[in-house]
Amino acid sequence: MENKQFTPTDVITHICGYWTTQAVYVVSRLGVCDHLKESPKTAGQLAKLTNTNPEALYRVMRAVASIGYLIEADGRKFSLGPLGEFLKSDHPATMRSFVNMHGDSWHWDAWGKLLDSVKTGKSGVEINSGMELFEFLKREPENTQTFSDTMSNLSRRVAPVIADAYPIAGDVTIVDVGGATGALLAEFLNKNTKAKGVLFDLPEVIAVAKTSPGLSSVKGRIRFEEGSFFEKIPSEGDIYLMKYILHDRDDSRASKILGTLRTSVPKSSKILIVEQLIQKDPGPEDRSRFVDLEMLAVTPGGRERTEQDFRNLLDAAGLSLNKIVPTKSPFFVLEVTV
Numbered sequence: 001m002e003n004k005q006f007t008p009t010d011v012i013t014h015i016c017g018y019w020t021t022q023a024v025y026v027v028s029r030l031g032v033c034d035h036l037k038e039s040p041k042t043a044g045q046l047a048k049l050t051n052t053n054p055e056a057l058y059r060v061m062r063a064v065a066s067i068g069y070l071i072e073a074d075g076r077k078f079s080l081g082p083l084g085e086f087l088k089s090d091h092p093a094t095m096r097s098f099v100n101m102h103g104d105s106w107h108w109d110a111w112g113k114l115l116d117s118v119k120t121g122k123s124g125v126e127i128n129s130g131m132e133l134f135e136f137l138k139r140e141p142e143n144t145q146t147f148s149d150t151m152s153n154l155s156r157r158v159a160p161v162i163a164d165a166y167p168i169a170g171d172v173t174i175v176d177v178g179g180a181t182g183a184l185l186a187e188f189l190n191k192n193t194k195a196k197g198v199l200f201d202l203p204e205v206i207a208v209a210k211t212s213p214g215l216s217s218v219k220g221r222i223r224f225e226e227g228s229f230f231e232k233i234p235s236e237g238d239i240y241l242m243k244y245i246l247h248d249r250d251d252s253r254a255s256k257i258l259g260t261l262r263t264s265v266p267k268s269s270k271i272l273i274v275e276q277l278i279q280k281d282p283g284p285e286d287r288s289r290f291v292d293l294e295m296l297a298v299t300p301g302g303r304e305r306t307e308q309d310f311r312n313l314l315d316a317a318g319l320s321l322n323k324i325v326p327t328k329s330p331f332f333v334l335e336v337t338v
Contacts, residue, residue, distance in 0.1 A: 024087075027061065027084075027087065029099075033088045034088055035049050040078060042075060043061055044076070046078070068082055068083040069084040087099065097153055098150045106125065106128070107298065110298050112124065117296050148208065152212075155243065166325050172239055173196050174195055175240045175241065176197065176198070177233055178242065179201055179209075180205060180209065181214055189221055201227075202226065230253075239272065240271040244275060244331075248295070271319070274331050274332070276330050277306060280306075286330070292304035
């Protein structure tokens with residue numbers, strides 16, 4: 001960054017990023033790319049399918065075509081561009097729910113309160129709704145589904161590289177703490193056919209996980225257990241996974257979760273905490289500092305942390321950080337023992 005020559009255009013690029021966010025969101029939320037899977041269509045045809053204004057829809061589609069989501073031909077006819085493939089609902093690496101969540105009003109409005117968050121320390125969700133994130137989502141089924149789908153899709157994307165970075169062998173029991181629909185657990189079990197798994201989460205989450213197609217490959221090797229990681233965690237594991245749990249919470253709540261781990265987990269077991277780390281010298285693809293702002297805007301005190309932040313949390317909880325394993329993703333695996 002030190003040698004880069006900046007111009008006012010760089011400021012325009014940064015400050016107008018929301019133009020792109022909302023334009024791509026409109027195309028995603030309307031399901032335009034699903035409608036284009038089979039064949040190209042005109043803006044007029046798509047307007048009828050999406051119950052929108054033909055001229056307004058055309059203008060949005062023309063804009064996102066300029067950045068690779070769609071391809072415009074003569075007669076205002078559109079087909080899928082390379083990025084548009086990722087907005088199809090059935091694409092193996094779909095990003096549609098991710099785009100939808102970031103453009104939906106509850107999330108969008110939370111970021112609109114970032115200045116107020118800086119002044120008060122409260123999240124934008126709490127400022128707007130009077131509720132913390134997870135309480136808010138419980139009362140918003142559609143938003144909860146989009147949030148859950150987003151987290152599941154992101155987990156499926158990074159699970160293979162996490163499992164590759166920290167291979168688990170042998171006849172072991174792997175407990176996924178707060179594992180949602182079990183994408184990471186399934187990846188570890190698929191790589192080690194001798195292992196068994198326990199998926200541990202809140203009752204409403206487990207109810208969804210039991211019907212998840214992502215667990216079909218490990219059927220019969222996984223047990224579901226309901227509960228809260230603030231209270232008690234299954235004690236029969238050899239390996240404990242905890243991916244992206246601590247970053248949603250402030251230090252006080254994160255410490256409470258770690259305290260539950262310390263009292264529940266056998267001393268012979270290993271705890272694998274999977275999180276991003278804020279690096280001293282961020283590379284060009286390092287978004288951890290802005291993910292940290294996402295935590296400020298949306299979660300009840302959540303934050304991304306440095307290695308030293310984690311060491312402080314773990315030391316205070318009576319846990320030992322043995323090593324940190326990088327992955328071919330933004331995540332690191334922190335190997336911890338009691």
